[in-house]
Amino acid sequence: MRFDLTDLSLFRHVVEAGSITRGADRAHLALAAASTRIRNMEEALGAPLLVRARQGVTPTPAGRTLVQHARTMLGQAERLREDLATYAGGLAGQVRVLSNTNALTEFLPEALSTFLTAHPNVNVDLEERLSDEIVGLIAEGVGDIGIIAGTVDPGRLTTYPFRSDRFVLVVARDHPLAKRDKVEFAEVLDLDFVGLDRASALQRFLSSKATQVGRPLRLRVQLRSFEGVCRLVERHVGVGIVPATTASSAIKSMAIKAVDLADPWALRELTICVRDFKALPPYAQQLVEHMRAEARPAEARQAKTRHAGTH
Structure with a gap:
């Protein structure tokens, strides 16, 4: 054998x-x-x-x-x-990172690009998963590093703060909901949605939230990017749910409006999780430290923005 x-x-x-x-x-x-x-x-x-x-x-x-x-x-x-x-x-090897949709699309590309440029002999195997799945897989040793929503119990895993973001509803600028500042997820389930592929972690998450309300998610079109979601929302194909960072960027060039979601799960505190930091290979340890270092300036900018907003 x-x-x-x-x-x-x-x-x-x-x-x-x-x-x-x-x-x-x-x-x-x-x-x-x-x-x-x-x-x-x-x-x-x-x-x-x-x-x-x-x-x-x-x-x-x-x-x-x-x-x-x-x-x-x-x-x-x-x-x-x-x-x-x-x-x-130099360091050489492969690190396996499991991430939820939000971190994978909004924050990891920049963090990984700078790390990989500095470490040409290191490869990253990046996979999208639901946050609760990631906790189990990291605990089992399937992955080296996980990025999860802060609302998920990490169990005995070691965790570090990463980034903060929230999900918002995006609608066409002349949509009736564009006049609203805030809306609950249950209020919009009668509308057609533009979303990511059904297999994506975020789409499975939103479908589960709709099921909890006792309603199906009317997913009319499935795309592979949040930018694509925003473009079809602009053309009145449906409404969509995307990270606020995506919406704020898309609004500059598209006729769309972001409406805050009142649901508690819409706020996303993203967390780095590992089973045992000291047991990680050196290059995986360096990637964790790199992501933590990049998170600190971002947190400072967000805190400054919140402080300015109160004056």
Whole structure:
């Protein structure tokens, strides 16, 4: 029975994604090649590793055992590469970051770009997830660093403040709601929405909030960016929910209006979480410190803005 690191990495991705297709995509393998590798692994073991269903795949008891060992072995391989990199000069390795939609689209691009420019031998594997999913995955050691909403209980994870933002409703400038300063989410559920792809963490979050109210979310169009959401809102296709930072930028060039959401969940305090900072590889520790350093000036600017607004 021989499983190479590519096999183990693929199997870990498949289990975590709950899909051979998405797992193959994350492992940068063609679907046919990924399916062949999984089948060969099962044949070599002499037992099934996955339960296949229309909704996706789940690991069998043998599969759960394999993925636990795969994570350990892949982690050891990464530590080996990290230790040997010191002889080649500079840090080298890969850090896995799990982030909710807000941080991923609004704050991480800038923070990661400056970090990666300064560390050309470090790669970042960035994945979008719901905040409560991220807590569990970081606790299990699936990811190195998580960015979650401050409203989520991080359990025993170590946390650090990152950024603050809030979600707002965006409407066309001549929409009846444009005259409102504030609105509750439940008030707008009879309207058509322009939103992100249904698989996105934010869209799943908003759908769950609508379900709690006992109403469906009428998602008319699905896009891949908040900017695209704002552009279709401007053309009266529907209303949308985006971060306030996105709305304030879009308002400068689009005929839209941002209306505050009165719901408590609309305020987003974003938090960095790790399982054990000291156990992180050096490059992952440096990324955490880099994000914390970038957060401090942003917090100071926000505090200054709030202070000015009271005078």
